[in-house]
Amino acid sequence: MPSLLEAIERKYGEEETAQLCSSTAEGVTAGLPVAIYVPKKSPRRCIPSLLVLNDLGIDSAGADRSSGRDVLENKCQRVEELDLAQNNLNRWAEVMNILTSMPRLKFANLSFNALSERLSHSSLQDFPHLRNLVLNSTNIEWASVRKLLSHLPNLEELHLSKNEMSSVELENPLTDECIKHNNIKSLHFTGNPITHWREVCKLGEAFPQLQSLVLAHCPLASLDTSAPSSDDPNSSPGSSPGSNYSRTESECEGSEKRGSPHEPFRQLAFINLNHTLLASWDDVDRLGKFPALHSLRILNCPLFEYPQEYTEHERRWLLVARLPNIQTLNGGGVISAEEREDAERAFIRYYMDKPESDRPERYTDLVAIHGKLDPLVSIDLRPESRVKVTITFPQENIAEERSINVYQTVNELKQKLESFAKIPCTKMRLFYVDQDMKTITGPEEMKYPNKQLYSYNISSGDEIIVSSKFEKTTSLK
Numbered sequence: 001m002p003s004l005l006e007a008i009e010r011k012y013g014e015e016e017t018a019q020l021c022s023s024t025a026e027g028v029t030a031g032l033p034v035a036i037y038v039p040k041k042s043p044r045r046c047i048p049s050l051l052v053l054n055d056l057g058i059d060s061a062g063a064d065r066s067s068g069r070d071v072l073e074n075k076c077q078r079v080e081e082l083d084l085a086q087n088n089l090n091r092w093a094e095v096m097n098i099l100t101s102m103p104r105l106k107f108a109n110l111s112f113n114a115l116s117e118r119l120s121h122s123s124l125q126d127f128p129h130l131r132n133l134v135l136n137s138t139n140i141e142w143a144s145v146r147k148l149l150s151h152l153p154n155l156e157e158l159h160l161s162k163n164e165m166s167s168v169e170l171e172n173p174l175t176d177e178c179i180k181h182n183n184i185k186s187l188h189f190t191g192n193p194i195t196h197w198r199e200v201c202k203l204g205e206a207f208p209q210l211q212s213l214v215l216a217h218c219p220l221a222s223l224d225t226s227a228p229s230s231d232d233p234n235s236s237p238g239s240s241p242g243s244n245y246s247r248t249e250s251e252c253e254g255s256e257k258r259g260s261p262h263e264p265f266r267q268l269a270f271i272n273l274n275h276t277l278l279a280s281w282d283d284v285d286r287l288g289k290f291p292a293l294h295s296l297r298i299l300n301c302p303l304f305e306y307p308q309e310y311t312e313h314e315r316r317w318l319l320v321a322r323l324p325n326i327q328t329l330n331g332g333g334v335i336s337a338e339e340r341e342d343a344e345r346a347f348i349r350y351y352m353d354k355p356e357s358d359r360p361e362r363y364t365d366l367v368a369i370h371g372k373l374d375p376l377v378s379i380d381l382r383p384e385s386r387v388k389v390t391i392t393f394p395q396e397n398i399a400e401e402r403s404i405n406v407y408q409t410v411n412e413l414k415q416k417l418e419s420f421a422k423i424p425c426t427k428m429r430l431f432y433v434d435q436d437m438k439t440i441t442g443p444e445e446m447k448y449p450n451k452q453l454y455s456y457n458i459s460s461g462d463e464i465i466v467s468s469k470f471e472k473t474t475s476l477k
Contacts, residue, residue, distance in 0.1 A: 001088055003062025004098055005072050007053050012046070012075075049104075050081040058087040061097035072101045081107040085134075089113040092144070096123045105129060111136040111159070119144035126151045134159040136188075142169035149181050156183055161190035161214075168194070168202040178205045186212040190272075197223045197261055204264025213265070214272040216297075221277045223261045223286045262290040270295040279303050284322050285360065294327040321347035322362050341370075348373050387458055393421045393466045406458055411449035413464075421466045432456050433463040 002010070062068055079102045089095055092115065099105060106129055116139040130152050135145075136159050146169075149155070171178050184207040194200065197220065204210060262268075269292050278284075279302040287293065298319070304310050310318065320326070320335055320343035327334050344366045351359045352373070387406055392399040400420065404413065414425035421428065431443035434457075443465055446456065 001057040001059045003060045004053070004058050004084075005062030005068060005075070007056050007058050008047065008051075008072075008075055011053070047075055047078065049078055050083075051076070051079045052083040053087070054083060055086040058084060059089060060091075060094045061101065069097075069101070073103075076102045078104065080104050083109040084113065085109050085111040087113055090115065090117060092117055092119045093123045096125070099127060099130075100125060103129070107132040107134075109134040110138060113138055115140050115144070117144075119147045121147060124148075124151050126153065128154055130155060132157040135163070136161040137163065139163060146170060146172075146179060149179065152181075154183055155181065157186040157188075158184055159188040161188050161192065163192060165189075165192040166194055166199075168199045168206075170202055170206040178202060180205075181207055182209055185209055188214045189218065190214050191217040194218050195220060198225050201225060201261070201264045204268070208264075209267050210265065211267055211292075212270040213268060215276065216272045216274040217276075219277050220273070222280065223278070223283045225259050225261055260289070261286045262293075265290055265293075267292050269293060272297040273301070274299045276301055281318075281322070281360065284319065285362065288323045288325065288362075290325075294325055296323065296326050296328075297330050299330055317343035317346050318350075320344075321366065322360070345370055345373060349375060384459075387460045387462070389458065389460070390463045391417065391420060391466065392463060395468060396421070404453065404458075406454035407452055409450050409452055410446045413453065414449075417466055421468075423466070423468055427469050429467045429469055431465040431467065432458065433465060435459075435461045435463065438463075 061072060082098075082102060082105060084098070089098075089110065090113065095110065095113075095115070099108065105127065108130060111134050115135070118141055124147060131154060133148070133152065133155060140160070140163055142165070145160070187203060187207060187210060189203070194215075195218075200215065200220070203213070268290055271287070271290075271293065274297050276298075278298070281303065284298075284303070287296065287298075296319075304315050316329065319329055320340055323329075324340075329335065348363065348366050348370060351363045352375070385405060385407060386403050388401060388403050390399055391402050398420075410430060411425065414428045414430060417423075417428065417430075418425055430446040432446055433443050434441065444456070446464075
């Protein structure tokens, strides 16, 4: 398996030097040399500031000897972003050798390398320029995470997705106090089997300036810190997550009540809860109390599927009405004042006919804003299904009043009038007479056999004239 140094040389070639050559330019006096810089290495061979070496089987730095270390540092001195995902790195000592050879490094992606080995302090040093570290699917231990954080003072974004982390262990083993890193603003924790919000709160305590948190595909059942976890011996089989939660006035006002779901996340502006197991609207109300939260993603949760399935439109206005501080929802545009008002009014009407015990507290808040609304008038714009019309057959001078279905076709009506006019439907013609327009337009022939009657705007009191195809049309006028 190649080292990093070997992989670089295979991709970019060995180090070559430029040369200075003297020549006499055309038209320039002989004896006056002109220095021309002629690089032997093309721009394609220059190592860029973004170095991507994915899936090459790299297992070491290749800087075991002093000379090798110097060569690697010389090649990588300009590298600011490094992507070594899907290689065979499994020793932290080699990872540290790689990182130390890049003094300007700001971004490092080590995803899908087996870094379960515990990191030792002896191989660590500070990396003041590193801002973004990606450790997805590395099986890294929390002990190694703690040590890394202590040597990354300016880290702003950390990726720990898919590392089988069912708990958060960021406590200092000597003092038993949670470590704090005041510069991390974004944390990606997707796909870890964490089930309880108490554990998530430890992330907020360790990163007090956290602004963005991604918890997609985590089996979180509730945001209630008092809800029993699945392995809690005191939890009852029939209890639902969040059933013991009660909202207090102090929490509604954003108090610093210890144990509240939002307390460790005072700066959190964005959270992604897609594909979690949240199943209660109480959890949406809890999100409404996060003091700085203004952007939310919450899709594909049991909340929208059970006990009833909501349409996309219903889901959106129910969320908008419950979350007054959210400005963008599920990646959409900024929620306008008009959309919010429509959602809040729809929310009031949705709950106004329900028992008072089923109404959320947000209902009371919105009634105080918009007042008690009248229910919307139900207007059915569909045409009447049956109308009374006069059927006349001038040829035999007969007429009859009938109730007909306006959703039947012209051909179906002809079939029903065969016994009335004693004419086969294939030889029958029908004319529609509008009682209000007959003096202006006269009879209108119903030519199309598959056309439904309601499309003629037939209403009670109108007339339908039956005629034989052999009868002259002029006799109807």
